[in-house]
Amino acid sequence: MLTLTLPCPAKLNLFLRITGRRDDGYHELQTVFQLLDYGDTLTIEYRDDGKITLASDLVGVNNEDNLVIRAARKLQTLTQNPNLGASLNLEKRLPMGGGIGGGSSDAASTLVGLNHLWQLGLSLDTLAKIGLELGADIPVFVHGKTSWAEGIGEKLAPIQTENCWYVVLKPDCHVSTAEIFCHEQLTRHDSPIKIATFLEGGTGNSCEPLVRKLYPDIDKALIWLEQFSPARLTGTGACVFASFKDQVTAQTVCEQRPREFSGFVARGVNTSPLHQALGLLTELS
Numbered sequence: 654m655l656t657l658t659l660p661c662p663a664k665l666n667l668f669l670r671i672t673g674r675r676d677d678g679y680h681e682l683q684t685v686f687q688l689l690d691y692g693d694t695l696t697i698e699y700r701d702d703g704k705i706t707l708a709s710d711l712v713g714v715n716n717e718d719n720l721v722i723r724a725a726r727k728l729q730t731l732t733q734n735p736n737l738g739a740s741l742n743l744e745k746r747l748p749m750g751g752g753i754g755g756g757s758s759d760a761a762s763t764l765v766g767l768n769h770l771w772q773l774g775l776s777l778d779t780l781a782k783i784g785l786e787l788g789a790d791i792p793v794f795v796h797g798k799t800s801w802a803e804g805i806g807e808k809l810a811p812i813q814t815e816n817c818w819y820v821v822l823k824p825d826c827h828v829s830t831a832e833i834f835c836h837e838q839l840t841r842h843d844s845p846i847k848i849a850t851f852l853e854g855g856t857g858n859s860c861e862p863l864v865r866k867l868y869p870d871i872d873k874a875l876i877w878l879e880q881f882s883p884a885r886l887t888g889t890g891a892c893v894f895a896s897f898k899d900q901v902t903a904q905t906v907c908e909q910r911p912r913e914f915s916g917f918v919a920r921g922v923n924t925s926p927l928h929q930a931l932g933l934l935t936e937l938s
């Protein structure tokens with residue numbers, strides 16, 4: 654097969670604690686990455702002339718800075734085969750800078766997809782290590798399981814979460830992850846918790862108080878969503894989310910949102926749609 658069409662799903666951080674800071678400035682975290690059945694779409698066409706091209710509807714990011722191109726070039730360099738190339742096409746649905754991992758998921762689908770198309774035979778562990786050099790959120794998308802995570806987000810243990818639907822709202826602002834992690838008022842010394850504490854529901858997002866203060870629109874979105882179900886920030890924002898038992902209730906809430914927020918409804922999944930798509934391809938080939 655010479656062309657692959659692959660999903661690039663979003664994630665939510667169901668909670669986020671910052672437990673320390675490494676010497677290189679990166680923060681050590683505890684989080685649960687919940688994968689969603691909603692995201693961007695990446696099409697990869699095989700080329701044998703060594704060229705890597707990208708067509709994308711992402712506004713404001715140069716192609717050479719796009720994580721898709723950066724991931725493809727990194728993998729191509731490692732193959733040491735000058736003939737392996739690809740024409741990539743990225744359809745964005747996930748808002749940029751939303752804390753839902755859009756760019757990271759695009760990069761992960763690129764790595765996993767090219768490994769398949771170029772028949773490199775690299776393990777998911779190896780691909781995750783390559784991805785980690787481009788971004789802390791990439792490994793979870795490479796492994797493709799809803800997971801408990803530690804380290805900077807690369808130490809992953811798959812967990813099963815309750816089957817539910819999420820309303821995700823995006824206020825009209827863009828939060829820089831680096832800005833929040835560099836901020837002097839960020840809480841950096843949370844005590845580590847056990848999975849049981851998460852399962853009992855006793856956790857929050859340590860970035861939330863600071864982000865709410867810096868971005869009044871995010872504060873407003875959280876207050877609005879709280880009317881229906883406990884609401885939380887994902888990652889460093891700007892998106893906020895709440896869970897619901899069924900799709901109809903989630904959709905009804907999402908449709909009522911003030912027009913200043915964009916939003917979507919998505920189902921939480923334990924296995925990434927990317928891996929489901931590639932599993933199906935393997936079955937068919």
Ligand SMILES: C[C@](O)(CO)[C@H](O)COP(=O)(O)OP(=O)(O)OC[C@H]1O[C@@H](n2ccc(N)nc2=O)[C@H](O)[C@@H]1O
Nearest residue numbers: 678679680757788789790791805806830831834888889
């Ligand atoms: C906040 C989360 O979304 C939680 O899932 C992630 O930890 C962020 O992951 P990401 O967007 O892939 O982040 P990267 O692109 O690797 O890093 C962006 C910037 O955020 C800061 N950063 C990121 C992750 C982390 N664990 N500690 C950090 O201090 C660093 O200053 C870095 O320069």
Ligand SMILES: Nc1ncnc2c1ncn2[C@@H]1O[C@H](COP(=O)(O)OP(=O)(O)OP(=O)(O)O)[C@@H](O)[C@H]1O
Nearest residue numbers: 719720749750751752753754755756757759790888
């Ligand atoms: N394919 C891509 N999609 C989105 N952003 C990209 C992409 N490639 C590069 N970027 C850059 O990465 C930055 C972060 O984008 P992204 O949408 O992944 O943020 P995020 O959802 O906050 O991610 P995270 O939750 O991993 O912090 C953007 O500001 C943009 O400059």
